[in-house]
Amino acid sequence: MAYRFTLAGNPNSGKTTLFNYLTGSNAHVGNWPGVTVERKEGRYKKSKEQINIIDLPGIYSLSPYTAEEVVARDYLSQEKPDVVINIVDATNIERNLYLTTQLLELGIPTVIALNMMDEVKGRGDEIDAASLEKQLGVPVVPITATKGHGIDQLMERAIEVSKNHEIIDKNIFENTKISDAIKEISQLLKTNGYASSVYYAVRLLENDEKINEKLNLSKSLQSSIHEIITKKEKETEEEMETLIADLRYRYIGEVTVKHVKKGRKEGELSFSDKVDKIVTNRILGIPIFFFVMYLVFQISLGPISAFITDPFVTLTSEIIPEAVQNLLINAGASDVIIGLVIDGVFAGIGSVLGFLPLVVLLFLCLSILEDIGYMARIAFVMDRVFRRFGLSGKAFVPLLMGYGCAVPAIMATRTLEDERSRRLVITLMPFMSCGARIPVYAVFVGAFFASNRVLTTFSIYALGVVIAMLSCILLNKTVFKGEAAPFIMELPSYRLPTLRGISLHTWEKARGYVIKVGTILLAMSVVIWFCQAFNFSLQLVEEPSESIFGIIGNVIAPIFTLNGFGLVKGTTQVHWQIGAALLTGLIAKEAVVSTLGILYINEGLEELTGALGIALGAHFTPLAAYSFMVFVLLYAPCFAAIATAKKELGSWKWTLFTIAYQCGAAWVISFIVYQVGHLLGIGLV
Amino acid sequence: MIVSLKELKPNESGIIKSIGGSGLIRRRLMDMGITPGAKIIMRKVAPLGDPIEINIRGYELSIRKTEADQVTVEK
DSSP states (O other), X not given: OOEEEEEEEOTTSSHHHHHHHHHTTOOEEEEOTTSOOEEEEEEXXXXXXXXXXXXXXXXXXXXXXXXXXXXXXXXXIIIOOSEEEEEEEGGGHHHHHHHHHHHGGGOOOEEEXXXXXXXXXXXXXXXXXXXXXXXXXXXXXXXXXXXXXXXXXXXXXXXXXXXXXXXXXXXXTTTSTTHHHHHHHHHHHHXXXXXXXXXXXXXXXXXXXXXXXXXXXXHHHHHHHHHHHHHHHHHHTSOHHHHHHHHHHHHHHHHXXXXXXXSSOTTOOOHHHHHHHHHTOTTTXXXXXXXXXXXXXXXXXXXXXXXXXXXXXXXXXXXXHHHHHHHHHHTTOOHHHHHIIIIIIIHHHHHHHTXXXXXXXXXXXXXHHHHHTHHXXXXXXXXHHHHXXXXXXXXXXXHHHTTTOHHHHHHGGGGSSSHHHHHHHHHHGGGSOOGGXXXXXXXXXXXXXXXXXXXXXXXXXXXXXXXXXXHHHHHHHTTTOSOOOOOEEEOOOOOOOOHHHHHHHHHHHHHHHHHHHHHHHHHHHHHHHHHHHBOTTSOBOSSGGGSXXXXXXXXXXXXXXXXXXXXXXXXXXXXXXXXXXHHHTTTOTTHHHHHHHHHHHOSOSTTHHHHHHHHHHHHOOXXXXXXXXXXXXXXXXOHHHHHHHHHHHOOHHHHHHHXXXXXXXXXXXXXXXXXXXHHHTOSOO | OEEEGGGOOTTOEEEEEEEXXXXXXXXXXXXXXXXXXXXXXXXXXXTTSOOEEEEETTEEEEEOHHHHTTEEEEO
């Protein structure tokens, strides 16, 4: 028989570290049904018996307010795992035990893992685990998850508890002001044939709507419970939710005062506090923040990255395809097969996989910042700015990642607490110009604005930020109406990151990226190649303008007549190549340039850059070229990003909305750019 | 003297008296340990003037001034 052990604990308590330690790398990652809250499950690797470890989202409480909390408590109260392993950050024991008091009410066998004991010792604090165990009535095992200390004992105790089916029936509200009210409600539930437990009684006393619905109480029972609450509130002159939270913390106070000895005096600054005095200092905070961001960019997009990325790109887009091509030729494969493999599969996947080093470096930097504890400080420093736009400081990191690649950036929106912010940030994502668009700007700027390279490129990036800000204001007043999410965020202690932790985090994210990009892109690349090589009668074509793509391009291009690039410069000829190029841009943005190259010149990629510059000059005016760059900046992201957005948004409706908004914004802004430029007479020849 | 938490100066401390507001924000504040009777220390204000950092129950918490305004403390 398989056992189900569940990990529950606060964010930053080391839950992920423990989970990774227990399951190794064979975790299955998915979503909880109906919500975009991550669900991780894996098998405990050290036991002969089948023990599945289920990781609950990091939560502070079992309140009914956030998706994470509701998922966690529904799972615990309905699925009844065999054991709950409650991981508690021992350096922050008071607040961590708050969740513990709620977990203990559920009546599920529980083991407490007292984590970060090395740090507790380092601070000169002492925690008496044995007497804590006696008072709480459940096993308490000291561990240090980062070093693997105590984890075997923890699992031994958990297995023991699951075998003995030790039903815990903890009621921390005994002998308090509300013990009689809890008893009364429990009794009412029992006599009316409902499931009765301390958990339900306390929830109902707190006026928890979700539990009310779940139990489907009769009207008369609801009003009896309401009466009990009103009577109690009058008697204690306190509001019930406050009273219950207060009683929980009081209980914790009694427990910790007996069994926890602090080495440091209250208010005395820890090492972490001293570091923070500088890092989030009123004057130094912002310069330090910019410096850190500069470093991240230098490492993941600058020369260090180029050193690794360039040879990698050569490998994925030249060496491997050429080798495969030779292999296919030698094997006597037909031209169609060679075309499919080389122009279809490798052209799409190779160019995106070329971004892998960049993405890995970006993940590495962000994992380090996260493990150190600086991410929360970024949100702290930047919150004021983002609040103006209806977001919280937490939105900064996903948006920043958008400059690397939108796929991981959209995945990172999970750190945002509310649906509204998540949708908004995903809608804005393409406006943060991703790395794949750099080749597009490079070629166009080189051909038209060679004397003003930096300024022109910078203006495109800046425009993206401005449009993102304006979009926030517009969308907040229309589609995404509602309050800005509250900003109540723990600032975790600074910690030295471990090599193991960072490599695991980076690996996890990079793996997700490769799987996502690989699967979707493979399919789409083949489709696009097919559209380029065949016509609607499914015959191979010689002239690209006769292909499915050419025909579609011919239909699309006139849409951009008012944007300056729908017609070939100085003629009334439909500029069908840009229609096709923008479509291939949906596979990967850099494909916009290579498609234009192929369609204009209809030759191999050799000597393309020089020839492409001349061809571009013949097809675009400088103003039309700029307008085109603006459109490429703003329009829908690539398929991989769209598919990621669909997964995170959880609905086609919102996904299609974001695409429509992005394409709409792209058209309108590039239209304005072109028309204003035209009126002013800039860049017409 | 009873003031709003927002009005504490850096390094000043107080005892929490009451938590106003309603729903999610109020509950979240209490879940995070901001309950009547707890001691709270004002650590600092963010470089751009908002949010603030406080120390409660031995850890550091960041909240916005609008939320802090809902909490009253005795200096």
